[in-house]
Amino acid sequence: xxxxxxxxxxxxxxxxxxxxxxxxxxxxxxxxxxxxxxxxxxxx
Amino acid sequence: xxxxxxxxxxxxxxxxxxxxxxxxxxxxxxxxxxxxxxxxxxxxxxxxxxxxxxxxxxxxxxxxxxxxxxxxxxxxxxxxxxxxxxxxxxxxxxxxxxxxxxxxxxxxxxxxxxxxxxxxxxxxxxxxxxxxxxxxxxxxxxxxxxxxxxxxxxxxxxxxxxxxxxxxxxxxxxxxxxxxxxxxxxxxxxxxxxxxxxxxxxxxxxxxxxxxxxxxxxxxxxxxxxxxxxxxxxxxxxxxxxx
Numbered sequence: 001x002x003x004x005x006x007x008x009x010x011x012x013x014x015x016x017x018x019x020x021x022x023x024x025x026x027x028x029x030x031x032x033x034x035x036x037x038x039x040x041x042x043x044x
Numbered sequence: 045x046x047x048x049x050x051x052x053x054x055x056x057x058x059x060x061x062x063x064x065x066x067x068x069x070x071x072x073x074x075x076x077x078x079x080x081x082x083x084x085x086x087x088x089x090x091x092x093x094x095x096x097x098x099x100x101x102x103x104x105x106x107x108x109x110x111x112x113x114x115x116x117x118x119x120x121x122x123x124x125x126x127x128x129x130x131x132x133x134x135x136x137x138x139x140x141x142x143x144x145x146x147x148x149x150x151x152x153x154x155x156x157x158x159x160x161x162x163x164x165x166x167x168x169x170x171x172x173x174x175x176x177x178x179x180x181x182x183x184x185x186x187x188x189x190x191x192x193x194x195x196x197x198x199x200x201x202x203x204x205x206x207x208x209x210x211x212x213x214x215x216x217x218x219x220x221x222x223x224x225x226x227x228x229x230x231x232x233x234x235x236x237x238x239x240x241x242x243x244x245x246x247x248x249x250x251x252x253x254x255x256x257x258x259x260x261x262x263x264x265x266x267x268x269x270x271x272x273x274x275x276x277x278x279x280x281x282x283x284x285x286x287x
Contacts, residue, residue, distance in 0.1 A: 003079045003143040010082040010139040011063065014089060017132045018242055025249045032256045039263040043270060 055242050062088075062238035070231040082140040084232055088239030089133035094196060096126035096243055097165070101193045104186040116182040117254035119189060123168050125247045129239075130162045145210055152209025154202035161199055164192035178261070 066084040073080035103119035106112070137155070142148050149155065168188050175181035203211040215224060224232065 006079055006139050006143045007067075007081055010085060010136045011067075013135045013139060014085045014132045015059065017128060017135065018246065021128045021246060022249065025246070025253055029249070029253050029256060032253065032260055036256065036260050036263060039260070039267050042267050043263065 051245055055238075055245055058234075058238035058241055062235045065231045065234045070228055071225060073228075076144055079140065079143045082136055084235040085239070086133060086136040086140060087232065088235045089129050089136060090199075091236050092239045092243035093126050093129035093133055094200070095240060096122045096129060096247065097193060097196050099247070100126060100189055104189040104193075107182060107186045108190075113182075113258060116186070117251055117258065119182075119186060120169075120172060121247055121250035121254055123165050123189060124250055125243055127162065127165045127169065128246065129243055130158070130165065134158060134162060141210070147210075150210040152202075152211055153206035154199060154209060154211045157195055157199045157202045161192070161195045164195060165189075168192055 062084070066081050070081060070084065072078060073083075100119050100122035103115045103122060107115035107119055137158075138148050141150070168185055171188055172181050172185045175184055198205075203209060203214060
């Protein structure tokens with residue numbers, strides 16, 4: 001199949017970009033949640 | 045939690061089905077053959093980007109009118125998702141350009157306007173980070189976001205306005221003798237639905253992050269005020285003791 005590697009690379013690129021973004025958002029959310037819990041403890 | 049798991053399961057099924065449809069169900073295009081299949085993801089990325097940036101435009105205007113924080117959160121979340129989908133659109137375009145045109149990049153009207161759009165929205169995100177006062181940052185970035193959106197219709201219309209570029213004449217809504225094969229159209233719809241669904245999931249998650257950030261800022265102010273209060277009480281009591 002001619003140029004299949006370009007097709008495969010484009011397919012991977014799309015999902016890798018989305019997946020990396022989702023992981024970055026999820027990790028930022030979990031870090032913030034931990035910080036919020038820490039602050040709540042501090043205020044109490 | 046259940047809704048999140050369900051939405052992720054639907055997204056995974058859509059990714060799988062869209063990939064299968066684009067790679068195995070769609071017929072070969074006459075001149076580019078296999079490589080034309082990039083089109084289904086490529087257009088999906090741009091449609092998701094236009095949707096995200098349109099949401100950002102509405103949110104930016106709504107913030108300037110109402111000053112309700114939820115519009116600012118939605119604005120920045122939609123811009124970030126727009127930048128991600130624009131990055132994916134540019135990446136797939138580059139990977140399609142090399143085998144189709146023999147070059148990775150050309151400064152034709154559509155590629156240039158798309159690249160400018162990407163830079164404008166990266167600047168939007170940088171601008172927010174540079175302004176320390178949150179209200180001022182939100183207002184400045186909303187005004188900048190409205191200005192940046194002016195480039196979005198130009199990206200869409202670029203190969204109609206300046207037709208002598210690398211990009212071909214419009215295939216969809218391109219006038220007489222344009223259009224897609226019916227099977228290609230169906231596959232395209234599946235891929236668009238998949239991309240839009242994933243972009244919406246990303247937008248909902250990013251909005252949640254922004255809401256948490258707001259909660260964090262409020263708690264930090266409360267904690268600082270509490271610390272300042274106990275510190276001044278300590279100073280007052282030590283002053284009393286010294287008298």
